[in-house]
Amino acid sequence: MDHLSELESKSIYIIREAYKQFHNIAMLWSIGKDSTTLLWLCRKAFFGKIPFPILHIDTGYKFPEMIKWRDEYAKKWGLNLIVGRNEEAIKAGISPKNKLECCTALKTEALKQTITKHKFKALLLGIRRDEHGIRAKERYFSPRDLEFRWDYKNQPPELWDQYKTKQDDEEHIRVHPMLHWTEIDIWEYIKKEKIPIIPLYFAKDGKRYRSIGCKPCCLPINSKADTIDKIIQELKTTSISERSGRAQDKESAYMMQKLRSLGYM
Amino acid sequence: MKTIQEEKRMSIVIVGHVDHGKSTLIGRLLYDTNSLPRDKFEEVKETCEALGREMEFGFILDHLQEEREQGITIDTAQIFFNTEKRNYVIIDAPGHREFIKNMITGASQTDAAILIVDANEGVKEQTKRHAYILKMLGLKQLIIVINKMDLVNYRKDRFIEVKEDLLNFLLRLNLGPSFTIPIVAKNGDNIAKKSENMPWYKGKTVLECLDTFQSMRKNSDKSLRFSIQDVYKINNKRILVGRVEAGVIKKGDEILILPKKKKTKVKSIEKFLENPIQGEAGESIGITIQDSLFIERGNVICKEVGDKPKVTDKIKANVFWISDREFNINERITLKLATQEVSAKVEKIEKRIDSSTLKEIETNAKNLKNNEVGVMVVKTLKPVVVDNFNYIPELGRFVFEKDNGIVAGGIITEEK
Amino acid sequence: MIIILAIDALEYELVEKFNCQNLKQKFYGKTDISEFSQPRTIVLWSSFMTGKNKEKEILLKGKKEMWNTKFDIKDTFFSEFKNPAIFDLPGFNYNKEVHDKSRTLLKKFFEVKTEKEKEKIRKEYNKDAFDHHKKIKERFLKAIDKNHDLILGYFSVVDVIGHLNFGNNMLMRMLYKEMDDIAKKCAEKNCPLLILSDHGMKAIGKFGDHSDYGFWSLNLNKNLKTPKITDFYRIIKSLR
Numbered sequence: 001m002d003h004l005s006e007l008e009s010k011s012i013y014i015i016r017e018a019y020k021q022f023h024n025i026a027m028l029w030s031i032g033k034d035s036t037t038l039l040w041l042c043r044k045a046f047f048g049k050i051p052f053p054i055l056h057i058d059t060g061y062k063f064p065e066m067i068k069w070r071d072e073y074a075k076k077w078g079l080n081l082i083v084g085r086n087e088e089a090i091k092a093g094i095s096p097k098n099k100l101e102c103c104t105a106l107k108t109e110a111l112k113q114t115i116t117k118h119k120f121k122a123l124l125l126g127i128r129r130d131e132h133g134i135r136a137k138e139r140y141f142s143p144r145d146l147e148f149r150w151d152y153k154n155q156p157p158e159l160w161d162q163y164k165t166k167q168d169d170e171e172h173i174r175v176h177p178m179l180h181w182t183e184i185d186i187w188e189y190i191k192k193e194k195i196p197i198i199p200l201y202f203a204k205d206g207k208r209y210r211s212i213g214c215k216p217c218c219l220p221i222n223s224k225a226d227t228i229d230k231i232i233q234e235l236k237t238t239s240i241s242e243r244s245g246r247a248q249d250k251e252s253a254y255m256m257q258k259l260r261s262l263g264y265m
Numbered sequence: 266m267k268t269i270q271e272e273k274r275m276s277i278v279i280v281g282h283v284d285h286g287k288s289t290l291i292g293r294l295l296y297d298t299n300s301l302p303r304d305k306f307e308e309v310k311e312t313c314e315a316l317g318r319e320m321e322f323g324f325i326l327d328h329l330q331e332e333r334e335q336g337i338t339i340d341t342a343q344i345f346f347n348t349e350k351r352n353y354v355i356i357d358a359p360g361h362r363e364f365i366k367n368m369i370t371g372a373s374q375t376d377a378a379i380l381i382v383d384a385n386e387g388v389k390e391q392t393k394r395h396a397y398i399l400k401m402l403g404l405k406q407l408i409i410v411i412n413k414m415d416l417v418n419y420r421k422d423r424f425i426e427v428k429e430d431l432l433n434f435l436l437r438l439n440l441g442p443s444f445t446i447p448i449v450a451k452n453g454d455n456i457a458k459k460s461e462n463m464p465w466y467k468g469k470t471v472l473e474c475l476d477t478f479q480s481m482r483k484n485s486d487k488s489l490r491f492s493i494q495d496v497y498k499i500n501n502k503r504i505l506v507g508r509v510e511a512g513v514i515k516k517g518d519e520i521l522i523l524p525k526k527k528k529t530k531v532k533s534i535e536k537f538l539e540n541p542i543q544g545e546a547g548e549s550i551g552i553t554i555q556d557s558l559f560i561e562r563g564n565v566i567c568k569e570v571g572d573k574p575k576v577t578d579k580i581k582a583n584v585f586w587i588s589d590r591e592f593n594i595n596e597r598i599t600l601k602l603a604t605q606e607v608s609a610k611v612e613k614i615e616k617r618i619d620s621s622t623l624k625e626i627e628t629n630a631k632n633l634k635n636n637e638v639g640v641m642v643v644k645t646l647k648p649v650v651v652d653n654f655n656y657i658p659e660l661g662r663f664v665f666e667k668d669n670g671i672v673a674g675g676i677i678t679e680e681k
Numbered sequence: 682m683i684i685i686l687a688i689d690a691l692e693y694e695l696v697e698k699f700n701c702q703n704l705k706q707k708f709y710g711k712t713d714i715s716e717f718s719q720p721r722t723i724v725l726w727s728s729f730m731t732g733k734n735k736e737k738e739i740l741l742k743g744k745k746e747m748w749n750t751k752f753d754i755k756d757t758f759f760s761e762f763k764n765p766a767i768f769d770l771p772g773f774n775y776n777k778e779v780h781d782k783s784r785t786l787l788k789k790f791f792e793v794k795t796e797k798e799k800e801k802i803r804k805e806y807n808k809d810a811f812d813h814h815k816k817i818k819e820r821f822l823k824a825i826d827k828n829h830d831l832i833l834g835y836f837s838v839v840d841v842i843g844h845l846n847f848g849n850n851m852l853m854r855m856l857y858k859e860m861d862d863i864a865k866k867c868a869e870k871n872c873p874l875l876i877l878s879d880h881g882m883k884a885i886g887k888f889g890d891h892s893d894y895g896f897w898s899l900n901l902n903k904n905l906k907t908p909k910i911t912d913f914y915r916i917i918k919s920l921r
């Protein structure tokens with residue numbers, strides 16, 4: 001078996017495990033490349049008929065292209081798509097410009113509401129260990145409490161493909177079937193499997209998105225990579241981390257305001 | 266440039282007592298293999314100088330975990346480096362006592378291990394405990410590095426002394442290292458380059474040793490074992506999904522379904538959008554069978570001819586307890602082995618062992634505590650399908666679960 | 682002799698994370714500074730040395746003037762000692778030029794637009810902080826060998842570097858190790874040692890903002906749980 005097949009087999013095993021153990025689960029789809037790959041793996045795990053809902057959290061600030069693209073593939077792949085929105089927050093006008101934590105508020109609340117409403121016991125997520133430091137400590141099956149807190153210091157052990165499959169009432173489990181993949185693995189797999197990917201990732205007019213989320217928080221990077229091969233090549237030669245474009249301006253503005261109030265400037 | 270896809274990635278774990286030099290060795294490996302941009306090292310060096318300190322390679326690890334989300338901070342990240350031969354990934358494994366759980370989680374996912382010992386301080390409790398865990402996990406590719414040789418004037422006799430001390434311990438575990446190397450992690454002696462300070466050492470460097478290892482863990486050459494994970498009904502087909510734990514399963518194979526020993530034939534191998542004729546060890550696949558038999562999760566398929574796993578309700582095992590919660594022999598406990606899950610009782614704890622000294626604390630014990638090993642006889646409520654750990658590890662190892670969490674890991678030494 | 686190691690913005694969580702044994706000493710914890718509207722450096726150290734909440738008084742001076750605050754020794758617990766040596770303490774005798782310059786650079790950092798300019802300023806800013814630190818450290822370590830009945834060393838490097846580099850884990854770890862080594866040298870003197878910060882620090886991306894509690898540690902048991910920063914006036918007197 002080659003490297004990508006090994007990654008794939010392990011992920012499929014975990015997806016099937018999650019479904020068998022919890023049944024009432026959902027997959028979180030951000031429309032980004034990672035979760036679209038996860039969606040692809042779910043389709044493979046269940047021979048094209050995913051037996052659980054696919055959840056998309058709409059903050060109201062998504063790229064319009066994303067919504068269109070989402071609906072197109074949801075139809076094509078026969079997905080049971082649930083769209084979660086934090087209507088109250090969106091109505092109240094919480095907007096990414098005035099608060100550091102905007103997206104979290106919009107995302108987390110909407111997610112909480114949706115989980116409660118549908119009583120999901122577990123959620124499949126497309127996160128990877130190499131995304132950034134903290135992820136190195138993630139487990140494949142990771143319990144979260146009602147407030148979504150992650151007790152990273154006291155995590156259950158995981159060995160020999162045995163996972164935390166039983167839960168307390170006040171827990172839900174986050175399942176990470178792609179924890180062992182890297183960003184390059186993802187792109188190589190997308191290429192091999194010809195997985196359709198939203199065009200925002202490919203360079204247009206010298207810029208492309210390396211990660212996508214809320215429009216206001218995502219800044220495109222300078223890049224000429226307009227094909228998967230070029231993206232892979234670019235990744236192999238750069239060392240900037242994936243999220244670096246995002247949010248930094250906001251942090252800077254926030255920090256300046258804080259330092260002012262502390263009397264530094 | 267070789268792509269990752271052509272060459273498998275080998276995962277390794279670096280373990281040993283705290284302060285014996287794990288981070289320094291990792292930093293040095295990254296430096297010597299050019300796996301991080303030089304300016305990162307420059308920054309460490311400049312900062313050391315700005316503070317008037319000696320260069321610390323271990324600090325480079327902190328660069329790999331610029332983490333601030335939720336203000337959570339973490340010990341070490343997953344780290345990649347490569348030699349000309351292949352790519353390596355170092356799986357996280359911190360060395361503090363309270364993190365044994367994490368060390369087991371990390372080490373259970375790797376192909377090879379480096380066990381590090383401080384030449385000056387010698388073998389410590391944690392060194393031994395980590396060695397024990399490596400043994401329990403069945404890691405066979407092991408390098409011992411005796412670090413900080415500079416502190417003992419590069420003396421061969423001290424190297425031999427520490428080496429013998431550790432080898433004696435490993436011998437009792439039946440765990441022979443593949444290599445033992447004297448190194449100075451700080452200065453790079455015998456890591457990528459042979460050390461000029463220790464001409465008496467004629468062996469390989471750390472990188473050369475790593476490159477001799479194989480990332481093989483998949484047992485395609487062994488007899489077939491296919492664990493059933495679930496049964497799906499898709500387009501009127503009944504598909505048994507699961508993973509090939511060992512061997513190869515082919516269309517047309519005459520098979521037995523255990524524990525009930527039902528006989529049938531493989532009708533097809535199923536993968537989405539593919540038409541495979543076989544599935545090999547490690548693969549997650551589906552199969553359909555000729556006859557309509559009652560089949561459920563936990564069943565194991567093997568070939569009708571050739572060697573078969575044992576179906577038994579009694580096993581002998583070495584069990585490593587990794588929970589603060591003490592175990593009492595009268596408690597019922599859940600045993601999970603591959604996809605099988607059964608209720609079990611511990612009939613007898615023949616020996617209770619301290620994992621760091623291997624000293625017998627007690628025979629015929631009634632309890633087992635954190636970081637202790639029990640040599641025990643386990644009786645399961647229903648028969649389980651097992652193999653000896655040394656033959657097919659995938660069916661020779663299990664975990665115990667209690668109160669919704671894993672509390673112990675065990676390996677089967679005898680199927681009664 | 683009593684030694685006080687006053688470390689600006691030493692963060693409890695990082696002391697734990699990097700497991701700095703010497704900074705922790707035998708007894709350690711967080712301080713309670715919730716009585717203050719904001720964790721302001723000059724306010725906190727002033728309140729510490731006088732044993733009184735000086736927030737109102739200092740804020741009246743305005744943002745600029747507050748950094749010129751200078752308490753008379755009579756208003757502080759230092760006057761209880763015969764021959765105290767105090768190094769670089771804000772609100773008392775700190776090197777205003779150095780600290781002013783670092784604030785000016787900080788301001789400039791946020792004003793300039795390009796990454797390149799920012800990098801240049803950061804470099805200069807960091808270098809100043811390290812250079813100043815080395816000077817104070819040298820003087821301080823010399824002084825603990827002399828015959829003072831009270832020695833207070835104030836170290837700003839963790840705060841200064843933290844504001845622009847808190848997300849640089851490597852730098853922060855090295856700084857904590859550096860401070861831990863200084864604490865070790867103090868501990869070797871076998872006398873009462875108080876280690877104290879005004880407030881801690883929390884991450885805003887790669888930057889550092891003040892957190893709203895401080896850190897304390899002591900090598901004697903005084904049954905402290907979450908003391909207020911003004912409590913130390915009394916505690917230190919009781920150590921004599």
Ligand SMILES: Nc1nc2c(ncn2[C@@H]2O[C@H](COP(=O)(O)OP(=O)(O)O)[C@@H](O)[C@H]2O)c(=O)[nH]1
Nearest residue numbers: 283284285286287288289323412413449450451
């Ligand atoms: N003299 C000497 N010191 C070393 C060597 N390797 C590591 N050290 C020092 O030992 C200390 C602990 O090393 P570290 O890598 O942090 O150990 P870890 O806790 O196992 O990760 C550090 O101060 C290192 O500088 C070596 O080869 N020689």
Ligand SMILES: [Zn+2]
Nearest residue numbers: 689690722879
């Ligand atoms: Zn301060």
